[in-house]
């Protein structure tokens with residue numbers, strides 16, 4: 001995989017915009033940005049981004065490949081869609097943010113300890129096992145994301161919430177043994193495997 | 207005036223704004239018979255609501271007066287007010303146009319003495335002042351209105367006020383029995399000059415127009431500057447009636463935006479630049495204007511104007527489309543929130559008042575034309591063979607400033623003249 005990065009660098013030498021257009025979901029929209037800034041101003045997490053979306057778009061155009069792909073900014077997107085609704089040019093900004101994050105991840109350039117990235121991985125591993133989210137395991141994996149010590153602390157702090165969820169049948173303690181799933185887990189795995197193959201082939205073709 | 211006979215050799219002009227007035231005068235001064243149709247009780251259109259004109263900063267009333275003189279002096283023009291077109295039939299050189307004339311309840315005995323106005327008491331929103339002021343049920347549309355004749359609001363017909371108005375008139379000009387009538391006119395060519403209307407600022411949800419009192423539109427600011435307007439020529443905050451000295455302008459408010467008007471109205475940048483000079487006029491060095499913009503579009507020779515405003519130390523520019531407006535609950539100041547494109551700094555700036563530079567949209571919605579006509583995706587009339595001898599002038603053709611609207615009107619007049627000349631040649 002690390003190889004893919006060098007392949008891409010070779011291939012799109014000096015033209016990061018082209019690389020984004022070809023490889024990032026909805027990347028072909030980036031050039032439509034007119035730098036009005038309404039997305040950045042509308043983002044509820046805006047103050048926490050190193051580079052707001054408008055700036056990321058400009059950086060892509062300016063060829064700042066390293067800075068963009070290793071940025072934690074696009075991982076901050078919570079998919080609230082405020083920017084998409086307000087963008088005067090109709091850019092699917094949310095999708096582009098996720099596209100950039102996912103592309104950076106594929107190339108192995110995403111920041112190592114980005115919490116959203118970790119969460120995404122936990123969520124993905126959790127839901128793809130049985131085709132249904134296992135709330136109990138997911139909660140535990142999240143609590144213990146940063147190790148044993150903070151895990152116990154987190155679990156204690158959220159005890160009340162956990163109990164309430166169990167009471168209202170939002171979480172089942174029996175899930176620890178494996179939990180519920182869809183009828184055809186094998187079918188789901190096959191679909192995901194195929195999707196992965198297609199994606200990998202796409203990258204290899206570059 | 208008034209002797210015009212509508213034939214296939216006459217030109218019908220629909221809309222009596224600066225474009226329609228210009229087209230009508232140009233054609234009439236070339237010897238053509240012209241009928242000018244206006245749906246309001248007076249001609250003049252939107253420019254009559256402006257305080258000053260960029261780029262020369264003269265008063266629109268001045269240009270209007272010159273044009274009104276030309277109309278009065280020309281026997282080839284007939285003006286029909288309170289009139290709307292309901293149907294257009296026929297083809298180039300041979301149109302039959304049906305119009306509906308609404309009752310004015312005042313005939314041409316009226317001397318504009320104003321006694322009827324004094325006699326009545328009921329009050330209504332004054333559309334000329336964008337509802338920022340009231341007027342009575344017997345009124346003159348605006349000081350320079352042409353024709354200089356009072357109007358009686360249909361809302362008072364049948365009420366005491368109506369009888370009072372009638373009783374007050376010494377010239378027997380109030381006629382409460384007037385009815386709407388349908389009239390059929392012939393024309394060889396039609397000039398369509400129905401102009402524009404301001405984009406509805408309430409649709410721009412994040413800017414809080416109507417939610418926050420100190421969010422106003424650029425047209426409302428023009429009205430405030432009128433010495434005889436709703437605020438007597440002062441820029442007052444609707445929240446507390448205090449003078450606003452620190453004023454923000456938001457460009458492209460509802461323009462160049464796929465959620466609103468897709469097009470650029472071209473004039474809003476110049477209108478805001480002009481309005482920053484109103485602040486200087488009012489307050490000298492005590493006023494402060496901040497213009498929030500995506501890019502300033504001051505075209506060709508009016509770039510000079512932009513440069514002059516830029517040189518004013520009391521005017522600053524922030525390159526940013528404001529994301530949203532909130533309100534300081536204590537003093538009703540508006541707070542503009544966004545990110546500055548030059549450096550990506552986040553800001554929350556407080557101002558006394560914010561002016562939304564809203565753009566122009568065609569006054570007639572796409573599906574409301576009384577005839578078949580080619581329009582573009584923004585609703586403006588396109589030049590098209592298929593339109594026959596119906597020619598658009600001014601802001602019904604595009605978002606234009608007065609200079610360009612008048613050029614467009616003159617061009618349409620020439621096209622219309624060519625058609626009626628052809629008809630004349632054939633009819634001998």
Ligand SMILES: Cc1cc2nc3c(=O)[nH]c(=O)nc-3n(C[C@H](O)[C@H](O)[C@H](O)COP(=O)(O)OP(=O)(O)OC[C@H]3O[C@@H](n4cnc5c(N)ncnc54)[C@H](O)[C@@H]3O)c2cc1C
Nearest residue numbers: 221223224225245251252259260400401402600601607608
């Ligand atoms: C805030 C602001 C400030 C501006 N300031 C300036 C400036 O300083 N300088 C400048 O050059 N330009 C300025 N403009 C632009 C200027 O207002 C327009 O260029 C001008 O009004 C165009 O005139 P018009 O005759 O085409 O349209 P309008 O003025 O809209 O006239 C159209 C006329 O047609 C009538 N009408 C509408 N529908 C019908 C119908 N169905 N039947 C009959 N009649 C109808 C209307 O009542 C109206 O009288 C400004 C615009 C804005 C928004």
